[in-house]
Amino acid sequence: MNTLRVTGGRVLRPDGRVTESDVLVDRGAGTIVAVGGETAGANETAGVKASESTDRTAEADETLDADGGLVIPGLVNAHTHVAMTLLRGYADDKPLDPWLREDIWPAEAKLTPEDIEVGAELGVLEMIRSGTTAFADMYFAMDRVADAVDRAGVRARLGHGVVTVGKDAEDARADVEESLEVARQLDGAADGRIRSAFMPHSLTTVSEEYLREGVAEARETGVPIHLHANETTDEVDPIVDERGERPIAYAEDLDALGPNDFFAHGVHVDDSEIDRLADAGTAVVHCPASNMKLASGMAPVQRLREAGVTVALGTDGAASNNDLDVFDEMRDAAMLGKLAADDAAAVPAEAVVEMATAGGADALGLPGGRIEPGAAADLAVVGLDAPHLTPVHDPISHLAYAAHGSDVRHTVCDGEVLMRDREVLTLDADAVRERASAAAADLVERVGDGG
Ligand SMILES: N[C@@H](CCSC[C@H]1O[C@@H](n2cnc3c(=O)[nH]cnc32)[C@H](O)[C@@H]1O)C(=O)O
Ligand SMILES: [Zn+2]
Secondary structure, three states: OOEEEEEOOEEEOOOOOEEEOOEEEEOOOOEEEEEOOEEOOOOOOOOOOHHHHHOOOOOOOEEEEOOOEEEEEOEEEEEEOHHHHHHOOOOOOOOHHHHHHHHHHHHHOOOOHHHHHHHHHHHHHHHHHOOEEEEEEEEOOHHHHHHHHHHHOOEEEEEEEEOOOOOOHHHHHHHHHHHHHHHHHHOOOOOOOEEEOEEEOEOOOOOHHHHHHHHHHHHHHOOOEEEEEOOOHHHHHHHHHHHOOOHHHHHHHOOOOOOOOEEEEOOOOOHHHHHHHHHHOOEEEEOHHHHHHOOOOOOOHHHHHHHOOOEEEOOOOHHHOOOOOHHHHHHHHHHHHHHHHOOOOOOOHHHHHHHHOHHHHHHHOOOOOOOOOOOEOOEEEEEOOOHHHOOOOOHHHHHHHOOOHHHEEEEEEOOEEEEEOOEEOOOOHHHHHHHHHHHHHHHHHHHHHOO
């Protein structure tokens, strides 16, 4: 067995305990085989000698020094538009609708597939550097996003975002078809690290007939559904006015509310909708920074969790955040969750850490999210020796409230080391940054020219 040993650190376990343990990884299988003395079932550990798993000085093919650090599951960014890194800081300080219509969509109309690949590389680079190993992406030119994911070594659930409003029947149907085709093509790519989904943009930007057709085909294909839901009141009110039902009831009526589906935002959901989400097993991806920046509102995260809804965290695109650092999202989720519930005990540190790890993996239906024998070897090592992390009364408190993505020392996905001592091994960071800056400058010029 070809092994990786993460040595000398403390490990965040799925039950919230923190233990001093080494983590032994089977690089070939991409799985964790032992945490301290704990190993997986007999079959899975056939190749591990007892001494190999428990002896902290045993030889491994590769080691990662976690001394003074905390080994955590790789973080999951469960809703983003990764290539929007090119539009970071391009248009700020506007509500969702005019922001999309006046600034973002006109700029996106000029994006080339090459731009999207460069923007995706930049975003994935940023995510690896902040300990994120898996993400969900809704955008276009998804084959180019998939290429970036493949090269970088992370995991993703990818889909082509469909918008039909303002399009004629032919264009609208073509957009739906493209999303289904992309979902069929990309599922299982990059040695299985890429999975896919059918991704209508939202229940108001895709009209009913296309939603019905697309969802039915997605069900036949067996891919999940991801869309923006109940993000702003502007998105809820027209559905209530026209249909006399709330958006989540409409989604159910469309057969779009299934146990493998995951909806972004869920800001303006009432109790009846929370119950529907919980009964259906549909996950909600909370995007606190985007919700604050676009003044969309405060999601009822505490009530969603109490009702039993799986809640994950997402950054949304870099143009409404403006970074892809899931540590920031944990802190924002905890802070905003308390404000929304008017209760400082709501959405505590352990809740946001769970949302950023196991909750994210469960929402996306991807491996990872837990450091335990048999789980995928997706992890990050966070240095706890910085002044802003001293003293360490409670490492989980630090993850939620004090740490930043820049405190991550190493990142591992599928058993491969993607970043060692803050050097990303799978992408050339300087070249990616240069290409992205040039592509963004060129894009802005094309938008200005109107050509
Ligand atoms: N095929 C579509 C593209 C949809 S991709 C997903 C879209 O979501 C947009 N987006 C980014 N952030 C948000 C958000 O917070 N709410 C709604 N849409 C967003 C993003 O800019 C992108 O246009 C088309 O031809 O227009
Ligand atoms: Zn979004």
